[in-house]
Amino acid sequence: xxxxxxxxxxxxxxxxxxxxxxxxxxxxxxxxxxxxxxxxxxxxxxxxxxxxxxxxxxxxxxxxxxxxxxxxxxxxxxxxxxxxxxxxxxxxxxxxxxxxxxxxxxxxxxxxxxxxxxxxxxxxxxxxxxxxxxxxxxxxxxxxxxxxxxxxxxxxxxxxxxxxxxxxxxxxxxxxxxxxxxxxxxxxxxxxxxxxxxxxxxxxxxxxxxxxxxxxxxxxxxxxxxxxxxxxxxxxxxxxxxxxxxxxxxxxxxxxxxx
Numbered sequence: 001x002x003x004x005x006x007x008x009x010x011x012x013x014x015x016x017x018x019x020x021x022x023x024x025x026x027x028x029x030x031x032x033x034x035x036x037x038x039x040x041x042x043x044x045x046x047x048x049x050x051x052x053x054x055x056x057x058x059x060x061x062x063x064x065x066x067x068x069x070x071x072x073x074x075x076x077x078x079x080x081x082x083x084x085x086x087x088x089x090x091x092x093x094x095x096x097x098x099x100x101x102x103x104x105x106x107x108x109x110x111x112x113x114x115x116x117x118x119x120x121x122x123x124x125x126x127x128x129x130x131x132x133x134x135x136x137x138x139x140x141x142x143x144x145x146x147x148x149x150x151x152x153x154x155x156x157x158x159x160x161x162x163x164x165x166x167x168x169x170x171x172x173x174x175x176x177x178x179x180x181x182x183x184x185x186x187x188x189x190x191x192x193x194x195x196x197x198x199x200x201x202x203x204x205x206x207x208x209x210x211x212x213x214x215x216x217x218x219x220x221x222x223x224x225x226x227x228x229x230x231x232x233x234x235x236x237x238x239x240x241x242x243x244x245x246x247x248x249x250x251x252x253x254x255x256x257x258x259x
Contacts, residue, residue, distance in 0.1 A: 007036040008058070009044070012194060014051040014201040016044050018094075020116075023059035028068040029112050031083060034090030041093040051201035051208055053101045054193045055094065055120055063103070063129070066111025069138070084143075091144035095119040098209050100200050104193035105129045105180065110168065115144035117180075118153065121212065124196060125180040126189035129171040137166040152219060154178045204258055206242040210234075 008019040018040055020027040027033075044050050057063045067087070075083060094101065094116055103109075103117035105125040114131045117123050125131070133142045133150065141147060142163060150159040154177055162169070162179075175183040184192045200208065214233035218226035237243060241259040249256040 005036060006030075006033040007040045009040055012198070014049060014205070015054060015194060015197045016047075016050045016052075017054045017056055017194065018044070019056050019058050020064055021058040023057075023061075025065075025068065026059050026062040026108065027057055027064040027113065028070070029064065029066065029087070029090060029116075030068040030071050031086055033068075034086050037090040038093045041097055045096070045098050048205060050099055051203070051205045052099055052197040053097055053120075054104055054190075054197045055101060055116065056104045056190050056193070057106070059107070062107035062113070063105045063109040064113025064116055065108050066113045066115075067144075088143070091115055091119055095145060095149075098212060099205075100197070100208055100212055102193045102197050102200075104189040105131065106187070106189045111135055111142070111146075112144045115142060115146045115149065118149040119145055121215075122182070122196065123180040124182040124184060124189050124193040125171055125174060126184050126192075127171050127186040129174060129180065129183075129189070130168050131174050131179055132166070132168040133163050134166040134168065136163065202255075204237075204242040204246055204256070206237045206240045206258075207246075210237045 004021060006022050008021045010017040010019065022028065022030070022033055044053060072080060091112065101120040103120040103123045105117050105123055106128050107130065109117050109129060109131045111134055114133055133146045135142050147163065150162065158177065169177065169179060171183055174180045182192060182196070210233040214230045218229045221229065245256050245259060
């Protein structure tokens with residue numbers, strides 16, 4: 001056990017920063033860290049003052065190097081099977097955030113570390129970033145959403161090549177391949193991600209949650225089915241106080257004051 005939380009939460013107005021805080025282990029995801037992620041994300045999801053989340057790292061060397069293989073090495077097969085739901089819940093908790101999430105990646109983001117980044121809506125990386133899903137090189141597969149999230153980001157064939165070869169991708173190529181969305185100079189990933197999140201958080205909190213829900217639910221559906229998802233999201237927010245304030249602010253040429 002550690003005296004300091006394995007996941008820290010910091011508030012920047014309507015932006016919440018989730019900090020992976022196991023720097024000595026390069027944020028390797030242990031059972032305790034998975035549980036801490038579940039607890040922290042649940043708290044943020046219930047807080048309607050939060051309009052965007054930024055996932056960052058307290059380690060100067062890495063965003064997250066993936067699962068804690070030292071912990072798993074000491075597990076029996078039965079213990080590993082019992083551990084799986086807790087591990088899966090940690091990754092799923094980030095994916096399930098109801099507000100836009102931005103990952104700020106520097107250094108290594110490998111295996112489960114890259115899967116945490118993929119669980120966010122947008123990825124900001126700096127020039128030191130190295131990403132990849134190397135699981136097949138140690139006899140497993142990406143188990144934190146990688147086989148499903150990576151194809152949605154870069155397409156099936158490119159995802160297959162990256163997963164099958166287990167290769168690591170450095171920052172410039174990662175941006176070229178679409179593995180990350182924004183590339184910034186070394187040391188600037190966190191500040192750039194927070195700035196992006198602040199621009200997002202300036203918008204309607206009701207609209208942001210509804211837009212994210214429509215984007216996520218519509219993935220993989222036919223166009224007609226996806227448009228029905230969009231229509232349901234529109235009806236859920238069309239008669240909200242946020243819509244009334246947004247239209248009024250536009251007509252009065254002022255910034256909205258969201259309810």
